[in-house]
Amino acid sequence: MKCQYCEKPATFHITELTEPDGPQVMHLCEEHARGFLQKEAATPAASIAGALAKQLNLGQTKQELAELDQKECPVCGISFFEFRNTGRLGCPFDYTHFSDDLIPLLTNIHDSVEHCGKRPRRAAAADSHAELIQLRREMEEAVEREDYERASEIRDELHRIEEAGSTEQNAREEEE
Numbered sequence: 298m299k300c301q302y303c304e305k306p307a308t309f310h311i312t313e314l315t316e317p318d319g320p321q322v323m324h325l326c327e328e329h330a331r332g333f334l335q336k337e338a339a340t341p342a343a344s345i346a347g348a349l350a351k352q353l354n355l356g357q358t359k360q361e362l363a364e365l366d367q368k369e370c371p372v373c374g375i376s377f378f379e380f381r382n383t384g385r386l387g388c389p390f391d392y393t394h395f396s397d398d399l400i401p402l403l404t405n406i407h408d409s410v411e412h413c414g415k416r417p418r419r420a421a422a423a424d425s426h427a428e429l430i431q432l433r434r435e436m437e438e439a440v441e442r443e444d445y446e447r448a449s450e451i452r453d454e455l456h457r458i459e460e461a462g463s464t465e466q467n468a469r470e471e472e473e
Contacts, residue, residue, distance in 0.1 A: 300326035370394045372431040390427045425462060429455065 298307045307324035311333070314320050325333060366378035375387030377395060386392065392399065403410050432455050439448035 298324050300324060300329055302326075302329045365398055368395070368398070372427055372434065374434065388427050388430050390431070425458060429458060432458075 298310075299305065300307045301324055303326060305326035305328070308327055309323075309325045309330040311323045311325065311330075312320050313323070323333070366376060366381070368377045369375065370387060370391050371394065372390040373387035375391060377398060380386055380391070380395070386395070400410055432451050436448050436451040436455070439445070439451060
């Protein structure tokens with residue numbers, strides 16, 4: 298379907314419900330939709346216009362999206378494509394690694410990028426958990442490269458971190 302004002306393909310289809318005339322349907326290209334949203338910002342439909350404006354700001358070309366889908370987390374190995382399909386990230390480091398790509402998405406969904414609410418007690422453990430994931434991955438890669446000395450060093454470090462974590466957990470349980 299083409300835009301009502303030009304020959305470009307219509308990517309926005311807006312239905313305005315008005316009492317006396319019935320529903321008014323508009324088919325607009327991105328350029329004319331931007332103009333419509335700027336014109337409508339002063340009317341009661343401003344909240345709808347704001348929502349559509351956010352969608353326009355998120356728009357990415359096919360090529361940009363394909364490049365983004367190839368981006369992978371160095372800690373857990375999840376790709377942005379996997380995240381888009383499942384809606385779940387692989388580890389806490391993903392928020393840092395994909396931050397530039399997640400901020401527009403979070404702003405669109407939550408109207409904010411800051412958490413306002415309770416934090417779990419185990420939040421501090423998330424950092425060490427990400428480190429454990431990365432070390433396990435490095436150990437697997439070392440074994441694949443047949444670098445057994447490095448793999449054993451990583452294994453020893455993993456044991457040290459896990460023992461320190463269990464000691465802290467036991468101390469917390471005794472306090473409770």
